[in-house]
Each structure stands twice: as structure tokens, then as C-alpha cells.
Amino acid sequence: MISAKGVAVWLDADLDVLWHRVGHKDTRPLLRTADPYATLKHLYELRVPEYAKADIKVKAEKTFTIDQTAARVLDQLELRPDVLERQE
16 A cells, blocks of 8 residues: 555664664653564564565665665665655
């Protein structure tokens, strides 16, 4: 449905990257379990096949800032003239 109305972008982050980003936070209700890493791993394994259906995949690296990741997304969107017009 997302692709029919727009474009789906998957920020593809490895499990270790996700854990690095959210493992220390208590703001993730789904990870409030006895073993939050195992819970995250389970969710990751369930969701990745669905996320992989996205129109655009952008690898999210542990060392990237938000701005660097956003720039990668924009780079990919610019390759899709049906989605984003290139600004000169």
C-alpha cells in the first residue's frame, strides 16, 4: 500500500547497529522485557523480510550521523524521477 501511494524507504541497519542505538534506552516499550536483546533479535528477524520489500534500501551504518544517513536517502530518491525532482 505504501508503494502504491508513494515510496517505501528501508533504513537497513544490522542487528548490532540497532542494539547500539536502542539498547540503553528505556523509551522502547517492546524492549521492556527480561531479555531486551533477544526481543530485539526476534523482532528484527520477523520484520526484515517485510522491510526488504521496500522500493529503496539505504544501508544505515553505525558510524553515520543522521545527516549522513539522510543524505544517502536523498541520493537514492534523486535516482527516482517519479518520486523526487532534482534541484539544481
